Amino acid sequence: MDTDVRWGTGAARGVLATTILGSGMAMLDGSVVNVALPRIGAELGASVAGLQWILDGYLLALASLILVAGSLGDRYGRRRVFLVGVVWFGVASVLCGFAQSTEVLVAARVLQGVGGALLTPGSLAILQSVFHREDRARAIGAWSGLGGIAAAAGPLVGGLLVQVWSWRLAFLINIPVAAVCVWSALRFVPETRDAEVTGHPDVAGSVLGALGLAGITAALVEAPARGVDWLVVSAGAAGVLALVSFVLLQRRGRDPLVPPGLFADRTFVIANALTLVVYAALGGVLMLMVLQLQTSLGYAPTAAGVAGLPITIIMLLLSARSGRLASRFGPRWFLVVGPLLVATGMLLMLRIVPGASYVGAVLPAVVVFGLGLAVVVAPVTATVLAAAPDRYAGVASGVNNAIARTGNLLAVAVLPAAAGLTGAAYRDPAALTSGWRTALVICAALAAGGGLLALGVRGNVLAEPEPPAPADAPHPGDCLHCSVDSPPTHVIPSRTGD
Secondary structure (H helix, E strand, O other), rough: OOOEEEOOHHHHHHHHHHHHHHHHHHHOOOOHHHHHHHHHHHHHHHOHHHHHHHHHHHHHHHHHHHHHHHHHHHHHHHHHHHHHHHHHHHHHHHHHHHOHHHHHHHHHHHHHHHHHHHHHHHHHHHHHEEOOOOHHHHHHHHHHHHHHHHHHHHHHHHHHHHHHHOHHHHHOOOHHHHHHHHHHHHHOOOOOOOOOOOOOHHHHHHHHHHHHHHHHHHHHHHHHHOOOOOOHHHHHHHHHHHHHHEEEEEEEEEEEEHHHHHHHHHHHHHHHHHEEEHHHHHHHHHHHHHHHOOOOOOOOOOHHHHOOOHHHHHHHHHHHHHHHHHHHHHOOHHHHHHHHHHHHHHHHHHHHHOOOOHHHHHHHHHHHHHHHHHHHEEEEEEHHHOOOOHHHHHHHHHHHHHHHHHHHHHHHHHHHOOOOOOOOHOHHHHHHHHHHHHHHHHHHHHHHHHHHHHOOOOOHHHHHHOOOOOOOOOOOOOOOOHHHHHEEEEEOOOOOOO
């Protein structure tokens, strides 16, 4: 199959449909679960901490494993790993749909996160490695826009599914979607891999990264309810120690999960820092907004979903165009203006309180919020991938996805306590509204900070040719023994990102 696909061809449409369907399934599931949280909490008797774990169990597995998943795709075949992820996600969705307790649902969500980690970076890596270089930003823009629609449509779809039968249908709907995605991948997507890869997957790095995030998340989620007891302190200390060990291993290992040289480029670092703070802000607001609409304003699940419909429409109309314009004019100002618009939308949401009307309070906020997302999402993703060599497409995508999911993870873990929401506060309109307003100010500050960071991004990164190989990297004719057995001390040109 063709691995230099041009925009507008049948092959391009098939590859786009497959990658959007796979990653969109994972995005949709995340936002569907958000809108189903009140019903899940009521049926399973979950506390605020229980609801946090239902979200963070998935995000924890996703953020922990997405790096090694990108590396596995580069090594063993991007389509192959993508397909494994789709099937795994579908099977885990069945387990979620039949869970009878909070604990079982959290465990199933962790398994679902493993599948999400396998398929999410694979989607971007497939686009980066299959499309012709001139068409990649446009393809990523279409992927971001249409995939973002899945996330934005999640509240609407989730509300309908919850009201049609139960929150369980929000998970079981993934089965037919996964089946269609598998068929489409086998039919349209060519297999690609990094022919230069050597050594073995960094299993130790994967384990340390997972343990580090798990320990820190456990401490942050449990501290408000338990206090700073020995278990919370031990979990936090173990998490920090594991992450420090992870960083040291990446710097000194022979086959690092994340080549340290990727972070030698200032734009790559800045753009990923932008990703961390902006996605933390998004994760916090999207988690609390559906609770606020249902608990404090009395919206039914479907009405709460419809409330966010303008975001879907804006993403559909503008995201692909935003990616194309960023490729033409440079991404810097898109990455500055987008987060600032997102922050403005969040501040407008301060008016979403009991008694507020949809047209007067909710609609203006979600329109500005949606415009910000449309401006920033495609350019930031294209920037990340453009800043790294093509051979590291899976790793670069994995790094940026891991940072985005970590931002979501930390927001869900920290924001409720920072906003004063503990125990069963999400069922009390007065307590929830107070926490909602505090959370919005925090999240708006994070998003605006991300926009200011973007001032340091290279304006021409999307127009640059692929970075040359490092001076001390092996070249054709070099001693193969040296290139395999010598420690990787060279610096890999980094690719600016999300």
